[in-house]
Amino acid sequence: MRVEKSEDWTLVIKPKSNLLDFQLKQLWEYRDLLFLLVRRDIVTVYKQTLLGFFWFILPPILNTLTYFIIFGLIAKVSTDGTNPILFYLTGVISWGYFADCINRTSTTFRTNASIFGKVYFPRIIVPISSVASALVKFAIQIGLLIAVVCYFYFTENNVFPQFKYIWLLPIIIILMAFYGLAIGIIISSLTTKYRDLSNLVPFAVSLLMYATPVIYPSSIIPEKFKWIIQINPLTPLIESFRFIFLGSDQISWWQLIYCFVFTIVLFVIGLVLFNKTEKTFMDTV
């Protein structure tokens, strides 16, 4: 009998994989699929709609106007002297991307069960593609934001874009994406067997918004409750985003580093859970 060396085999199917084996090489081999899934998401969302891409910018405009009327004009919540329209618009857009990431990725296993049950490919491609395609929408909304910032910059001259911190913007966006992705894949892994959690998600996401300085500046929070805002890793992201475009709020470097570490830890936990789930979820979904 011929003795085979272990390296003769190109693939070994095993019951469990190494917890920290993320198969990055395989992920790279499937990069074309990632690209095509992103393309699919973008092309199909507004197909057969009259206004098409206009739907990317209409919701943040309407949300901003709503917050402006309710919180700005009626409840008279302070915006720390920042132009309220711009304050709400930056909040709505940046929060919107983060929430989008969670909502799209938290149902990965259930919405794709029919595909996952038939063909193998690295499952993590699907949530990554969701986050990437949400990025396109986010980019268009940032375009809208820049237009509005320009308008107020030239007419009222009360915004102060921080051009020397522009390099921070991609980092903030990547952190938001990975933070949202991490939460999303953790939820999607946990909900394959027990679906209760998925009922909680939309509710929890909207609650989380109120624990984040999206529609109010953190300065109006009483000292007693400041810790809630401070332990929320999203706070420095939203505030830095606002700082870069409007010059309001401030950048807290310590909080940003905290957010960075937190995101990495959460993402690794998410990957471990996700990889564990992808092996057997077809039996329980």
Added chain:
Amino acid sequence: MSIVLRAEDISKVFRLGDVGAKTITEDIRAAWHKITKRQNPYIINASANDREVESNNDFVWALKEINFEVKQGEILGLVGKNGAGKSTLLKILSRTTAPTSGNIKIKGKIASLLEVGTGFHPDLSGRDNIYLNGAILGMKKSEIKSKFDAIVEFAGVQRYIDTPVKRYSSGMYVRLAFAVAAHLEPDILIIDEVLAVGDQEFQNKCLGKMKDVSEQGRTVIFVSHNMGAVNDLCSRAILLNQGIIKLDGPTDKVIKTYVQQNMQVNINENYNIDDATTRRGTGEVRFVAIDTFDVSKNNTNEFFQYDNVSFKLKIKIIHPVKELLASIAFRSGKTRDIVTSTSKIKVNTEGISSGDVFTIDIIFPKINLRPGVYETYYWLGSSYADTAFDVVDNLMPPIVIGLHPDTKDIFTSGYFDDNFTFQQNKI
């Protein structure tokens, strides 16, 4: 030839029943046993997978200690009854679920076709879907690009290539989906027989493609309970029964064992009449037993061409009916079409009453079917509004017609022989 796939002690435990509040306590107990380094109590107790035997145990072995090897260029057939573990093994091989224990070693690129058109999006054009589906199946974009024209031509949808696939006819849709799959070039291809649905032309295309693939030196694993197709395509087969390998060997030997195993099927008046896929009908009259005999009254289902084949149908009247017709049909194993059928035989129903049981003998003195495996179809009904009382479709062992040892004719394609004259003229 070298071994390209080796399965070592593959086992898989499934949990039956609903996943719910009860499972969380089980999960906690299992986790506790894991912490204390004991074996999972639910897996120890898992029982053999026999779907007809009721058990309180929610855990069963869908597969238990499966070992086999596949050589390069081989077409291996996986056969077995429903629930024997074929699909589970298929899922493990295609990595959509992991085994509970054991491992499978594979050499080369492996691709599985459990369905065609996975991931097709109705709003995308044919062109976009070719790329998307190809990438899901594991092709690189450049690879799809180079095969694009061939795929479109194979599918015959040149004119519709930029139209969303939701506007396609179902035939066009399936052709396009299959065209993408057919241009995959893996070293090992795993195919589920559910692929072989659709019209006959399409089925032949599927089966023909499988032959092509293996002629190119690729390996094919074909899962089926269609004995005819397995017989045609595979040189070797594995018979699964209740999650274990019953037999691994040459196809004809495996099919023979499989057929004998199915001889134990009980057809009686209590047998599952509501199961639309197997037995259907209104139930006024039911088959109680169906048997086949050769000329010397031996109960068998193996014959030679031109043998005497007799069927004995035992029938029970549940409610008296005005008219009762009976019919038998043979299906081609490859396409499952009915290839021959008796005309409807009128059964005398004068003076019958509920509970009566009688037999009908239908005899073919010289059966004219070429060698092959023919599934059977038994029908009881009436001509009023085309009612069927009881239909036994592919539940009984198929009729196996063997090549007569005296015949020199080795050309066995087709279903029938007919008399003809032959003349040659020089012009």
